[in-house]
Amino acid sequence: MLQVNNIVKQYASHRALDDVSLTIEKGKIFGLLGPNGAGKTSLIRIITQITAPDQGEVLFNGKRLNSDHIAQIGYLPEERGLYKKMEIGEQVLYLAKLKGLSTQEATKRIKHWFEKLEMGSWWNKKVEDLSKGMQQKVQFVATVLHEPELIILDEPFSGFDPVNAAIIKDEILELNKKGATFIFSTHHMESVEELCDNIALINRSKKILDGAVDDIKEQYRNNTFWVEYHGVHDLKQVAPAFEVLETDIYKGNSRIKVQLQPDQSANQLLSAILPYVSVSRLEEVIPTMNDIFIEKVKQKN
Template sequence: MLSIRNIVKQYAGHTALSGVSLEIADGQIFGLLGPNGAGKTSLIRIINQITAPDSGEIYFAGEKLNQSHIERIGYMPEERGLYKKMEIGEQIVYLARLKGLSHAEATRRIKYWFEKLQIENWWNKKVEELSKGMQQKAQFIATVLHEPDLIILDEPFSGFDPVNADLIKNEILELNSKGATILFSTHRMESVEELCDSIALINKSKKILDGRIRDIRNSYRSNTYLIEYTGQKIDFTGQQPFTLLDEIATENSYTIRIKLNEGITSNDVLQYLIPQVHINLLQEVIPSVNEIFIQKVNQIS
């Protein structure tokens, strides 16, 4: 769907993007991650042709990105992109017309989405009368109304309470199931874990990590395990097939975090422990996307 090749962008001596390349497959949900000021929004603006790169190329569905692709893209910026004094219904009709829909078709689709998101009485409300989260709902509708092939969402959950955040998450999944490719930028790492197939991490203008989430997490495995047991407290002063990292004692059990010694497997650990205690849980500790994010960013800071 989207091939981003060696994009460079500078602003008055500041480098926003330095040779960034990404491949976003058709039908993916792709997370664009990075701390504030990393270059994410600059890249999104270039994809939307709001600004142009200093060098590099972007290909959309096999064609070099051009003005004809705008109608096939839906973009919801982090900042509110709505006119405060206009009525919501009139405003979304206007935005839909810019994307090529007729007035009648835009009206029909807006009514469908208003009912779907339980905001049927909003047609004549003005943007300034709505909370930040409610404005975000209206902006989401404007983004997806023309049924774009590529949907770009910059902090889509900003301003939402947990109920509405979950509602929008489900809508994103449904749009993806119908064939839309989703690119979204967010600081909510739990949403990345739940939604994304692949991610890219940008920091200080450069891509420092990308790939499928499962592959990335597996690459950061460190032979660390969490074990919960009941019985007599284990004496860790002798020889054992692992290194004890930490230990928590509760009234009825002990929880330990261990790192396996070289050449040792989890089965070896079980064989060592079972004669001594009752094992309730043995679980490998695989870093979350959030933990990997923090680790990679701190390495470069």
């Protein structure tokens, strides 16, 4: 759906994006990750045509990005963008009409979403009377109301309690199931693992990692295991060939974290320790997206 080719964006002496290229497939949830100031927001502003790149181009469904594509994109910014004194229903109706919906169709869709997200009594409330999380719900509805092909969410769970965050996650997955493509920018790596098919990590204006979430996690596996056991207290003595990274007590049982060499296997580890202990659990340590994020950013820095 979206092809970002060699984008460069310069602000005075600061280069926000330096030769960044991305491919976002139709029907996928794409995580756009990076620390503060990495360049994520600059890229989003280019895709939404708030600003233009200094070099490079963006293709939307194979065509160079232009003003006709604006109606096919929904954007939920991290900053609140609602008129504080305006009534909620009137405001969402106004935003929907800007996206090309008729008053009748917009009203119908607003009522549907308000009921669905338990906002039925909010129509005549003013934005200033709502909590941060409630305002975010309103902005989410305004973002998806016109049923855009591409939905860009910048920190969409900011201000939500766990219950409402779960509700919005379910709505994102349902919209995706119906064919919507998402760009999802966040610092919450747990949400990335739950929702995203593919990710790109930007740091200091450059793309430093991209690919399918499962493939990246597979790539960063490092042959590390937790072993929970009863028996000999110090397994280092009975299995000196294996590198023990950590030892602790877990629910009353002894536990060690062991990193094996490339030529070592979990079976070899078990063969070495089973004459001395009773193993109750062996679990591979799969790196989380949070672990990978921190490692890659530290390497780059």
